[in-house]
Amino acid sequence: MSRTVLITGATGTVSTALRKALKGADVKLRALVRDEASADGLRQQGLDVVIADLNDPRSLPAAFEGVQDAWLLTPNGPRAPEHNMNAVWAARQAGVERIVRLSVVRAAHDAPNRSGRLHALSDRETERCGLRWTILRPHWFMQNLLNEASDIAATGTFSLNMAAARIGMIDARDIAECAARVLLDDPDRHHGQTYTLTGPRSLTFDEVAHQMSLALDRSVTYLPVSDDAKRKTLLGYGVPTWIVDMLEEYAQAYVTGWGNVTTDTVADLLGRPPRDIADFVRDHASAFTPAADDNRNQDRG
Template sequence: MTILITGANGTVSREVLRELAGQQSVRALVRDAARAPQLDGVDVVVGDLDRPRTLTPAFEGVTTLWLLTPMGPTAPSQSMNAVWAARQAGVRHIVRLSAIGAAHDAPTRNGRLHALSDAEVQESGIRWTILRPSHFMQNLLAAKAGEHLYGLFGEAKVGLIDARDIAAAGAAILAAPERHEGRIYTPTGPESITLHQAAEDIARATQKPVRYAPQSPDEVRDSLLQAGLDEWSAEVLAEYRAAYGSGWGDFTNDHVEQVVGRAPRSFAEFANDHREHFANL
């Protein structure tokens, strides 16, 4: 069995590779070999999901595909190219990282785009499993400035999850995909918390004062544009702010424990693991 990991330089895929390295025959798909993760037991192949002709050699001999595309308006095209290459190569199972609340009527355009790609995978004729995880804890690593923590939750709670736990679930599925055929999982953390609580956890971990500074959807959009983010992404994140602020992400479940056999990490554990990073912001 050979597993191909797309998005190999991304937050979740890097952790999937760490989980699988030395345990399974695994390849990392990257656009630039010089930037590939350096992990023993991982073969690096060069290909670009925007350029279908580059995918044929990368997919040759692959039995199981980890399909991740970055957020953006061309994501369905990238996913389509990967699914087409998978069909041509005889891939037997696709494990797709989708998005929380992916649906044709999702409150964010990112969720609606993911719904299109989820449907394509489901109708591809290839066995599949889909993950639609909650908000990544890692997103908060770039959300602190001095004593202030920013974010997309408003005053609501969200069952945010450590990307390492998403990766652990993904790796477990990739290693034994037949057990998870036709399943859709929505991995969350162990508790739903506000960003006020997150700020308190960071403050305890760093021994420095931190407080959450809520922003409206418009303020989120404007601040992201001022920071140099492209307009499409800034508007989508403002849509997530409106959705999360309505309580849309206020839920938890046991999907990580079902798949991995252990509970997911709490945000307090995450903050402690990254206390040096937070302390230096």
């Protein structure tokens, strides 16, 4: 009999990739979203959609009813442990058999960033919840580079407050495929495991820029900036202060070498190497390349 998998954060980067990775598998997918606007597009794709909010425990029972496996992704924020608690409690009450939880790299009670410390609280709760569980702790997403795509396309440069930090960055599609592997395997196979997921190598952003230059056949340059400069830019885009603070804490930790971590876990789970930065850039080349109309306008100028 097919198992029903509940996907929380269903429209986010990793959960969207997970839905694609599970397409065609012998599972029934149920997507949890917070509003009707998000639900429409998913229903058009043939998904069972439930509108609920991890912030509202009263909304959750219907989402978890009849579910065997829950993919648990809580948004970053000071209330993340509360949201995890609400989901875990709803899962227990509904008789869910397994939770596969998305955490963060090096989550720990002494992590040098509040996100890592908050995730550690949720990880521990998940471990003690009485259900089968697996925790995935991915490194910095390559997809974060898409936030710099407009600058790269327009000027051939991008700016981050990472100095010469070396990071074992990973493609979110690999995270999703690892999650799919766990969800499709027997529930006992990965029970009690915490997997740190990284890309194949640690990279500086100068090296990222070099790989972009090769893949795009145009010059791309990384321009390191100060924490204050990046903060001003992010706040100017309307990014919430809590998120800006969190990103700054990660950047400061990465600059000390804290992110220079790689593992073989993706290869062990998938039977193939994780995607390299060159693969990511080639697959997203259009995002980093000036539009045809822009090129024509430049030619006229």
